[in-house]
Amino acid sequence: xxxxxxxxxxxxxxxxxxxxxxxxxxxxxxxxxxxxxxxxxxxxxxxxxxxxxxxxxxxxxxxxxxxxxxxxxxxxxxxxxxxxxxxxxxxxxxxxxxxxxxxxxxxxxxxxxxxxxxxxxxxxxxxxxxxxxxxxxxxxxxxxxxxxxxxxxxxxxxxxxxxxxxxxxxxxxxxxxxxxxxxxxxxxxxxxxxxxxxxxxxxxxxxxxxxxxxxxxxxxxxxxxxxxxxxxxxxxxxxxxxxxxxxxxxxxxxxxxxxxxxxxxxxxxxxxxxxxxxxxxxxxxxxxxxxxxxxxxxxxxxxxxxxxxxxxxxxxxxxxxxxxxxxxxx
Amino acid sequence: xxxxxxxxxxxxxxxxxxxxxxxxxxxxxxxxxxxxxxxxxxxxxxxxxxxxxxxxxxxxxxxxxxxxxxxxxxxxxxxxxxxxxxxxxxxxxxxxxxxxxxxxxxxxxxxxxxxxxxxxxxxxxxxxxxxxxxxxxxxxxxxxxxxxxxxxxxxxxxxxxxxxxxxxxxxxxxxxxxxxxxxxxxxxxxxxxxxxxxxxxxxxxxxxxxxxxxxxxxxxxxxxxxxxxxxxxxxxxxxxxxxxxxxxxxxxxxxxxxxxxxxxxxxxxxxxxxxxxxxxxxxxxxxxxxxxxxxxxxxxxxxxxxxxxxxxxxxxxxxxxxxxxxxxxxxxxxxxxxxxxxxxxxxxxxxxxxxxxxxxxxxxxxxxxxxxxxxxxxxxxxxxxxxxxxxxxxxxxxxxxxxxxxxxxxxxxxxxxxxxxxxxxxxxxxxxxxxxxxxxxxxxxxxxxxxxxxxxxxxxxxxxxxxxxxxxxxxxxxxxxxxxxxxxxxxxxxxx
Numbered sequence: 153x154x155x156x157x158x159x160x161x162x163x164x165x166x167x168x169x170x171x172x173x174x175x176x177x178x179x180x181x182x183x184x185x186x187x188x189x190x191x192x193x194x195x196x197x198x199x200x201x202x203x204x205x206x207x208x209x210x211x212x213x214x215x216x217x218x219x220x221x222x223x224x225x226x227x228x229x230x231x232x233x234x235x236x237x238x239x240x241x242x243x244x245x246x247x248x249x250x251x252x253x254x255x256x257x258x259x260x261x262x263x264x265x266x267x268x269x270x271x272x273x274x275x276x277x278x279x280x281x282x283x284x285x286x287x288x289x290x291x292x293x294x295x296x297x298x299x300x301x302x303x304x305x306x307x308x309x310x311x312x313x314x315x316x317x318x319x320x321x322x323x324x325x326x327x328x329x330x331x332x333x334x335x336x337x338x339x340x341x342x343x344x345x346x347x348x349x350x351x352x353x354x355x356x357x358x359x360x361x362x363x364x365x366x367x368x369x370x371x372x373x374x375x376x377x378x379x380x381x382x383x384x385x386x387x388x389x390x391x392x393x394x395x396x397x398x399x400x401x402x403x404x405x406x407x408x409x410x411x412x413x414x415x416x417x418x419x420x421x422x423x424x425x426x427x428x429x430x431x432x433x434x435x436x437x438x439x440x441x442x443x444x445x446x447x448x449x450x451x452x453x454x455x456x457x458x459x460x461x462x463x464x465x466x467x468x469x470x471x472x473x474x475x476x477x478x479x480x481x482x
Numbered sequence: 483x484x485x486x487x488x489x490x491x492x493x494x495x496x497x498x499x500x501x502x503x504x505x506x507x508x509x510x511x512x513x514x515x516x517x518x519x520x521x522x523x524x525x526x527x528x529x530x531x532x533x534x535x536x537x538x539x540x541x542x543x544x545x546x547x548x549x550x551x552x553x554x555x556x557x558x559x560x561x562x563x564x565x566x567x568x569x570x571x572x573x574x575x576x577x578x579x580x581x582x583x584x585x586x587x588x589x590x591x592x593x594x595x596x597x598x599x600x601x602x603x604x605x606x607x608x609x610x611x612x613x614x615x616x617x618x619x620x621x622x623x624x625x626x627x628x629x630x631x632x633x634x635x636x637x638x639x640x641x642x643x644x645x646x647x648x649x650x651x652x653x654x655x656x657x658x659x660x661x662x663x664x665x666x667x668x669x670x671x672x673x674x675x676x677x678x679x680x681x682x683x684x685x686x687x688x689x690x691x692x693x694x695x696x697x698x699x700x701x702x703x704x705x706x707x708x709x710x711x712x713x714x715x716x717x718x719x720x721x722x723x724x725x726x727x728x729x730x731x732x733x734x735x736x737x738x739x740x741x742x743x744x745x746x747x748x749x750x751x752x753x754x755x756x757x758x759x760x761x762x763x764x765x766x767x768x769x770x771x772x773x774x775x776x777x778x779x780x781x782x783x784x785x786x787x788x789x790x791x792x793x794x795x796x797x798x799x800x801x802x803x804x805x806x807x808x809x810x811x812x813x814x815x816x817x818x819x820x821x822x823x824x825x826x827x828x829x830x831x832x833x834x835x836x837x838x839x840x841x842x843x844x845x846x847x848x849x850x851x852x853x854x855x856x857x858x859x860x861x862x863x864x865x866x867x868x869x870x871x872x873x874x875x876x877x878x879x880x881x882x883x884x885x886x887x888x889x890x891x892x893x894x895x896x897x898x899x900x901x902x903x904x905x906x907x908x909x910x911x912x913x914x915x916x917x918x919x920x921x922x923x924x925x926x927x928x929x930x931x932x933x934x935x936x937x938x939x940x941x942x943x944x945x946x947x948x949x950x951x952x953x954x955x956x957x958x959x960x961x962x963x964x965x966x967x968x969x970x971x972x973x974x975x976x977x978x
Contacts, residue, residue, distance in 0.1 A: 362572035370584030
């Protein structure tokens with residue numbers, strides 16, 4: 153109904169409202185932490201640095217994925233292959249180390265493998281004109297299959313190297329507080345956030361997600377842009393896979409099944425939209441944190457796994473409902 | 483040498499001929515109006531010019547050199563900018579980002595926000611629109627301001643030829659004047675403008691020359707000052723207007739079947755009262771965005787009503803009821819948005835026709851396809867729908883035949899009250915005449931018809947009584963003899 157908007161007077165969103173909208177996910181995170189701090193018998197322990205380290209170490213894999221997924225979802229796309237890519241790139245890294253590659257080379261191989269799957273996704277979407285949901289559903293299967301194939305359908309054990317320490321919960325020396333992988337995630341989050349906000353590339357990602365036809369008509373090379381977006385996101389998924397391998401200390405082709413849904417949930421809880429044009433890295437990071445805090449809190453409370461699943465599921469629906477309600481009112 | 487010349491352009495879509503050898507020329511510093519009814523080929527022509535559709539044959543030249551765009555981007559590089567009826571902006575980006583989309587100022591890949599805002603401001607300065615600050619999000623702007631943004635984008639891209647497709651359809655009167663002032667300025671700067679509009683008065687005000695399109699052909703052209711409106715209409719319709727409409731017996735003496743009092747459905751519909759009698763055709767005129775569509779949607783239960791009083795066949799009806807209940811109460815609704823909301827395009831003609839009345843061919847929930855086909859065939863015959871088989875998908879039909887299918891659904895439903903929103907939009911002239919006949923026959927059978935239209939001749943040709951919607955308020959209804967097109971336009975634009 154294009155013509156309904158004509159008679160509706162639009163009001164400029166007030167700065168207060170804009171800030172409330174930006175703070176929304178953050179307030180949600182705060183609320184979750186407070187609730188658990190009250191529920192738990194030992195708030196001191198729950199709010200300790202030790203527990204903080206546990207939470208962030210657990211969130212690295214999803215958080216890295218959410219950085220890439222934010223780019224994709226802002227551009228109006230989706231990537232369902234994340235979990236499989238994590239397994240594949242973890243296996244690739246593990247095999248490289250096992251076969252004697254130096255750790256940096258092995259990590260690079262894993263990351264590039266993720267980028268390769270991303271480029272393939274981008275080409276499926278732009279060249280074969282398959283919608284992202286289906287294209288990446290296809291690579292979800294293919295990447296998982298390749299992972300099992302190259303791993304010989306079993307886990308790949310690796311000798312100890314520094315790669316295994318990338319995402320540990322209690323890193324050494326003590327003063328670095330959290331693992332290098334966590335710092336790397338923070339760095340990449342800041343970097344991608346700046347890219348999305350301050351570069352032509354970033355603004356075009358928003359433009360494509362906001363109105364693809366308009367972007368195309370304005371001469372933006374939409375197809376090439378999409379291949380880049382999926383490719384860059386794939387690199388991040390690859391890094392996520394390296395972290396997964398690091399935490400398991402082996403390459404497991406059957407790991408991370410369904411992780412893509414956690415990643416998508418993080419972006420959505422953080423205010424991203426499946427329709428494109430909307431989303432922030434900061435929001436997605438907080439979204440990932442909310443899920444990690446929920447998991448951690450539920451474990452502390454001794455709740456069963458299924459309780460966590462029910463709560464996280466409900467949070468996703470509520471977060472998106474609140475978001476939509478706020479948009480309709482604004 | 484003309485700025486743009488178009489020579490014997492043709493385009494077919496399957497069996498439908500959309501353009502059948504269209505020729506015209508646009509000079510620099512000229513506003514050239516393309517006039518024609520819906521379905522005359524204007525939109526197709528625009529899309530060909532803007533590089534969105536390749537023509538089947540014919541040639542185009544810009545400034546004397548051949549022009550054959552393979553994409554909208556090609557067209558833009560050649561200096562052609564299309565300003566669409568539906569805006570093509572990115573609502574999540576700022577005004578400045580939209581104006582400079584695709585040619586963002588940058589240094590080492592970094593978007594130069596201050597430069598962009600300064601450049602945008604340069605272009606925006608020509609408009610004294612209060613909402614237009616380069617830093618605002620386009621999605622928050624009113625429609626008129628969004629349109630200005632789109633025009634600014636065309637100017638920023640150094641377009642030499644502007645294609646404007648119904649640019650005023652969603653604008654208020656004062657915004658129309660702003661737009662015209664801008665067009666005149668662009669004209670002085672040597673741009674050529676192709677201007678499409680339904681409103682002949684508007685065309686007279688802004689255009690220098692015209693070309694009339696009918697059934698995909700350019701049938702007349704010349705200086706706008708040298709023709710009368712009656713001549714233009716005759717060219718558009720191709721036959722005298724009175725032949726188009728069926729003879730209607732004097733009607734409107736039946737019982738009141740729909741009685742609406744002081745209805746308000748915010749934010750658009752503020753106040754509407756009217757009655758609808760058996761046997762009559764009641765027309766509602768008004769500009770797009772005036773609330774006509776919202777009024778009937780609210781009555782049919784598709785939008786919330788805040789207050790008022792609705793009686794259907796004499797009994798008070800729930801103000802906010804579900805469409806399924808409204809259908810049960812004998813109300814039928816034909817959406818103006820045929821593709822989006824009116825029809826299930828991939829489904830068959832039979833499914834579409836019987837959709838609201840499955841009970842008649844599906845006892846206890848099991849669809850009897852034989853009965854469904856037989857029932858559908860009846861309406862295919864009565865409405866002269868051109869279709870091989872009731873199982874054919876609606877998407878394969880022409881616009882006119884699709885509209886007949888949509889109308890056939892209301893007839894199959896046997897609605898007592900037919901709410902028809904733009905029943906002949908995007909329909910060829912032959913189908914139009916047939917649709918008018920069906921509407922007249924339906925009214926003659928004692929049904930009550932409410933008809934919304936932007937096309938005044940059809941309101942005058944079909945209606946017994948008419949009311950005009952303006953800014954959410956419905957004028958009192960008067961017999962059609964008491965209205966003139968001027969009075970209607972006046973009421974549509976000046977009331978409130």
